[in-house]
Amino acid sequence: MEQVRLNIDGVEVTTTPDRTILEAAREVGIRIPSLCYDRRMDPFGACRICIVEVEGARGLLPACATRVTDGMVVRTNTEELRRIRRTIIELLLSDQPRDCMTCESAGNCELQDLAYEYGVKESRFSGEQHHYEVLADNPLIERDYDKCILCGRCIRICREVQGVGVYDFVNRGFEAVPGTPYNRPLTETPCGLCGPCVSPCPTGGSVSLPPKGEGRPCCCMNQQEAVGS
Numbered sequence: 001m002e003q004v005r006l007n008i009d010g011v012e013v014t015t016t017p018d019r020t021i022l023e024a025a026r027e028v029g030i031r032i033p034s035l036c037y038d039r040r041m042d043p044f045g046a047c048r049i050c051i052v053e054v055e056g057a058r059g060l061l062p063a064c065a066t067r068v069t070d071g072m073v074v075r076t077n078t079e080e081l082r083r084i085r086r087t088i089i090e091l092l093l094s095d096q097p098r099d100c101m102t103c104e105s106a107g108n109c110e111l112q113d114l115a116y117e118y119g120v121k122e123s124r125f126s127g128e129q130h131h132y133e134v135l136a137d138n139p140l141i142e143r144d145y146d147k148c149i150l151c152g153r154c155i156r157i158c159r160e161v162q163g164v165g166v167y168d169f170v171n172r173g174f175e176a177v178p179g180t181p182y183n184r185p186l187t188e189t190p191c192g193l194c195g196p197c198v199s200p201c202p203t204g205g206s207v208s209l210p211p212k213g214e215g216r217p218c219c220c221m222n223q224q225e226a227v228g229s
């Protein structure tokens with residue numbers, strides 16, 4: 001296959017044109033943060049945490065949704081990018097319950113990891129917060145949309161990998177959440193409770209019920225299969 005050469009953070013990278021900047025960076029060990037990206041699914045480009053600078057581009061570009069081109073020069077970790085990422089993290093945290101002490105996903109939460117990495121303790125932003133009812137309408141999966149960051153990974157894995165398509169975004173704007181048709185319980189949809197929609201959730205928006213309260217996943221199980229990061 002045709003090869004392209006680009007420069008990422010000073011590293012010369014040779015890869016194929018079907019790669020995104022994020023994938024090409026990871027091939028050479030350069031980590032660009034991500035939340036809505038999942039290597040098993042098509043790029044979604046929703047969270048913007050993966051923004052990078054590309055010389056000659058008119059603005060910052062999402063690394064997960066931008067294909068590499070020959071001669072590209074990319075910077076992934078400038079002070080300006082880190083400042084913007086901190087703001088994105090703060091905005092996400094401003095609408096989170098921040099109950100990490102008892103959250104089933106603490107220690108296995110990509111948003112928590114990013115807050116740690118970027119030194120975000122508090123959010124400067126305050127505003128209306130969601131207070132959804134926790135959905136435990138089946139024996140296996142609990143959904144707590146107060147923790148949902150609308151990354152769409154649960155929706156997309158069910159549709160693109162499992163080929164079922166139980167969820168889609170319902171409602172608009174501030175009220176948007178992943179939901180079932182007519183908000184039916186999962187047991188009244190084609191859902192087979194197979195479970196892959198739980199593992200990619202980067203927060204505690206969707207968790208497995210059986211181990212709830214009986215111990216969190218071991219850190220060595222953390223999201224490797226789900227994130228590809």
Ligand code: SF4
Pocket residue numbers: 157158162164165166167186190191192193194195196197198
């Ligand atoms: S349990 Fe399986 S079928 Fe049900 S929503 Fe999740 S991925 Fe889709």
Ligand code: SF4
Pocket residue numbers: 147148149150151152153154155178200201202203204205206
């Ligand atoms: S429930 Fe989790 S995986 Fe689904 S959209 Fe919300 S944050 Fe993403």
Ligand code: FES
Pocket residue numbers: 033034035036037044045046047048049050051062063064065
């Ligand atoms: S990981 Fe690229 S936009 Fe979310």
